[in-house]
Amino acid sequence: MATPKFNKNIFDFFKQLENNNNRDWFNEHKTEFKTIETEVKQTYNVLLEKLNKHDQIEKFKMFRIYRDVRFSKNKLPYKTHFGGSFGRKKPELRGGYYLHIQPNNESFIATGFWEPNKEDLLRIRREFEQDDQDIRNIINNKKFKSVWGEFVGDELKTAPRDFDKNHPAIDLIKKKQYIFIKKYTDKEVISDVFIDDVNASFKAIRPFFDYMSDVLTTNLNGESII
Template identity: 80%
Template sequence: MPTSKFAIETLNFFKRLEKNNNRDWFNEHKKEFKSIEAKTKETYKHVYEALNKHDHVDGFKLFRIYRDVRFSKNKLPYKTHFGGSFSRKKPELRGGYYLHIQPNNQSFIATGFWEPNKEDLLRIRREFEQDDEEIRTIMNDKAFKSVWGEFVGDELKTAPRDFDKNHPAIDLIRKKQYIFTKTYSDKEVTSDTFLDDVNASFLAIRPFFDYMSDILTTNLNGESIL
């Protein structure tokens, strides 16, 4: 994996953009931004290639810097970070990876299920209702937990419709997202080992992905639905 020394330029650019988040300033510095963006795309490509050595990732997307302000109270025109996602080969492989680069120690990686559709969400909840032992074994593994910790994301305040609010697995059932995140300091992002750590961390999520992929490609009897 290459070093991420480009990130020093990236972080510094976004720090300046935070103080000058307007179209005039950005247009004056657009050539600089396009150069940084091109280097960033190459680095995301390296992450994509590293992922494909231990997973089947069929593409990645680096999100545009322009913000959609139409329905937002925040009318600043530009994002002050890079974000990119990596999609696994569907329908047999589920889950996804995300890499976020932002100054002031706000960089992070994330993985899991951001917006499961209602069918997938119900299938996951029914699995946990039926048996939550395997998911808890995965999440309580010391090596796994040292990298990813606990689930984050939105959840209901009570049980979903048609679920028992007193069920032993209600802490899992009421979740609307199944996401893990890992944060990084600016110093870590600009270190030579950053991308190696990102790749190793993504590799560590595989027991969870394998389990969830099995759930989402079978019915409650374990029969394939593909």
């Protein structure tokens, strides 16, 4: 039996939905969507199995196609992409993985810390304030960088409260998110090797996750807090 993979019909459907993003059209094509959704979920589950061979995934969530428009200026009712997240086993393992499938070469994978709570964010910043050499060794490693590039995400314009704006690690300290993103073309997504490449890329993030997990499960003296 062939390993499930993403097919071109995903992109074909979403391109049609982009031009017909309304409930009447979607309801007419809902059976088609459900078939595609089932196939896509099977492929996400293949990735889940691969991740669990080198990590411990506690939670997998595939997001619904329906948009919450209550507080959004964009009132289109449907997303034109698939998204799924994989959460690591808490509390000892921190960080998570995300896979986003969207036409027009907008697919990507992301990993890291999207919205660290204020306690975790402060703990990370204090660690960088105390010693930023370990994290720089990880993110500047040539092999690591060839897969993930640089940090992306929101950051403050200046130093956070109670931090020195002239600190040597202020570039790291002022970040509000610690995220890495890798983009893919439509052709790459539907290739036979896509899931293996995604899995290998996620595996390559482990030095960063191991470091951050150690930071977030200890105090500044290195004593366990879990």
